[in-house]
Amino acid sequence: MLMPAPDQGTLARREEIMAAMRAVLPGESVIADQVGLRPYECDGLSAYRAVPIAVVLPRTTAEVAEILAYCDREKVKVVPRGAGTSLSGGALPLVDGIVLGLGKFNRILDIDFENRTVTAQPGVTNLGITKAVEHAGFYYAPDPSSQIACSIGGNIAENSGGVHCLKYGLTTNNVLGLEMVLPNGEIIRLGGKHLDSEGYDLLGLMTGSEGLLGVVTEVTVRILQKPPVARAVLMGFPSSEQGGDTVASIIAAGIIPGGLEMMDKPAIQAAEDFCHAGYPLDVEALLICELDGPEVEVNHLIETVVGIARQHGAATVRVSQSEEERQLFWLGRKSAFPAVGRISPDYYCMDGTIPRGRLAEVLARMQEMSSQYGLRVANVFHAGDGNLHPLILFDANKPDELEKAEAFGSDILKLCVEVGGVLTGEHGVGVEKRDLMPTMFTEADLNQQIRVKCAFDPVQILNPGKVFPKLHRCAEMGRLHVSGGRIPFADLPRF
Missing domain, CATH: 3.40.462.10 (FAD-linked oxidases, C-terminal domain)
Structure with missing residues (x-):
């Protein structure tokens, strides 16, 4: 099923967007020809297809930050994508947006057996983490059926599990730290190699957030010793x-x-x-x-x-x-x-x-x-x-x-x-499952979840049209009660 074609306004801006992307990335890292875009038109849920304006393939966190800052400023929609093995349409492109592919973020950065952690870029495969440590008798526990192909960044986005999740937990129980880029280009770190973090559990909030709140550029996970x-x-x-x-x-x-x-x-x-x-x-x-x-x-x-x-x-x-x-x-x-x-x-x-x-x-x-x-x-x-x-x-x-x-x-x-x-x-x-959300959540439940989205992404450039059955402008979500007063969301401090 093909999604609607882009409108004339989007087509008119296409060259402007392409020029901005090429100013950040080398030519081969910006894909715009129709043949090159076809592999990105769907994810594992292949019943739905859409061809984006372009696919951009950054190599560094700084490049991701620059791309997002431009898109936030110019209100260009962005769909983050890992290996494309998603089975719910989470990485489905938008005809009036770009796909931010993280396939070039494919290096393991640190293996720390003493602290039993691995730090990797988001494009590293799930199985790739186990392969990197199995020589020392360690492994990474979450093991989706697609582990040979799915990326650890995608596992974060979907909170993936696998056949061993009953005893050893889902991704959320095995991730310790993240580096991520917010929609406005700010780079933040959550958690680290330590087992627990202070303050709000923003790490838990990001795990399973389906690319709506930020783009993960580094992941630290716990590894386990193989049982006897x-x-x-x-x-x-x-x-x-x-x-x-x-x-x-x-x-x-x-x-x-x-x-x-x-x-x-x-x-x-x-x-x-x-x-x-x-x-x-x-x-x-x-x-x-x-x-x-x-x-x-x-x-x-x-x-x-x-x-x-x-x-x-x-x-x-x-x-x-x-x-x-x-x-x-x-x-x-x-x-x-x-x-x-x-x-x-x-x-x-x-x-x-x-x-x-x-x-x-x-x-x-x-x-x-x-x-x-x-x-x-x-x-x-x-x-x-x-x-x-x-x-x-x-x-x-x-x-x-x-x-x-x-x-x-x-x-x-x-x-x-x-x-x-x-x-x-x-x-x-x-x-x-977007249109089924009201079978599980009340309107008040959904509105509160949308307010979290607005706190991270007030312009709503990241993966719009996913998860929530009804789109709202952040300004429409009303005001929050704070210390007896009311402050607009636009005036709240950014994370």
């Missing part, structure tokens, strides 16, 4: 409900696995055909539970988990006997998204989170919706923390199938909120 032992249990069940009940029972037993993932039959079949992980094909649901720690503890927990699985009617149970087998179990799970792409011309990847105790109910209701819409759905998700990733299968070449897939996805997300969950776990709101 890690083993995985592969469990197959005759029904998804039995798999969901097993998840609830494992957590209720006080066990916090290193990873606890679930796949349904369509996803199992696709993953097995894709990478031959040894998955059973005669089951309706598959659980992968990883236990890590001292060997005696791991052995005890495996015995407990296997017992719980059998109590819930597991048809097959396998425990990894080697590191290679453990990695093979996970290869199937992490390959599930591309694997599903082989069984359907298109798929729509959703992201919502529910209470674990409602898992079996939600899976059953999704199957009812699948019949209602006449579209298949494959489920791959972080079962341990209730983060669902239903993949709705459709064919965009068939009339109305994209619209049906979107409506199906919308109903899934509404169901997540209905049972006490939230609209997103790690993919963000972007444009995909």
Whole structure:
């Protein structure tokens, strides 16, 4: 779906904007030809496309600051972009704005084993951080399925998780410091190598802010020592409900696995055909539970988990006997998204989170919706923390199938909120879930969030049109009560 073409006013300013960008960056770092712009017209949510005025590729924080200062002054819209693996349209360009690509920020700046930190530029891949420290027995815990490609800056923007987030936390639990450029070009630092920061938790505010508040140019994360032992249990069940009940029972037993993932039959079949992980094909649901720690503890927990699985009617149970087998179990799970792409011309990847105790109910209701819409759905998700990733299968070449897939996805997300969950776990709101925000937040809630946006970005140049269903000028958001008086937002001090 192509977004609207730019208006005449934008086209008239195009040359002026291009000249300003070329004054800051060398020629090859400003992309303006139509062929060069095409790779940037969408992100991982490829149903929506738009061609920006230009793409700029700075190398230094000073260049980012100069670009943003110009855009803030001249009211030019800016969409920050990392690797473009976003699955909610968060990096979707604007036809009347520029894309600020951070792909050239690709260096690791500091590895500090004593303080167990790595400082990297935002374009470094998630897996690249682990690769840089694994020789010393360390790793970076958050591991999205796209970790081979997704950037650490994008992980900050979306608060990404991964299969090990249940025990070791999301990005927000593993980031310690940021350097960022505000929309007016100011450069600030939040946090550092220390475990806690003084004052307001602006670091927490930035993590998951989807590029609306500033542009991250440096990231400091914590790294962990690899556990002495890690083993995985592969469990197959005759029904998804039995798999969901097993998840609830494992957590209720006080066990916090290193990873606890679930796949349904369509996803199992696709993953097995894709990478031959040894998955059973005669089951309706598959659980992968990883236990890590001292060997005696791991052995005890495996015995407990296997017992719980059998109590819930597991048809097959396998425990990894080697590191290679453990990695093979996970290869199937992490390959599930591309694997599903082989069984359907298109798929729509959703992201919502529910209470674990409602898992079996939600899976059953999704199957009812699948019949209602006449579209298949494959489920791959972080079962341990209730983060669902239903993949709705459709064919965009068939009339109305994209619209049906979107409506199906919308109903899934509404169901997540209905049972006490939230609209997103790690993919963000972007444009995909923007119009569903009122199902979870009141108008007062949304207005307060917009006021935070206005405090950082009063001109609203950064990623406008994302997250919030209704655009407001900051001046329209009224005045704040401060010490008995009222001060306009424009008069508040900038961060």
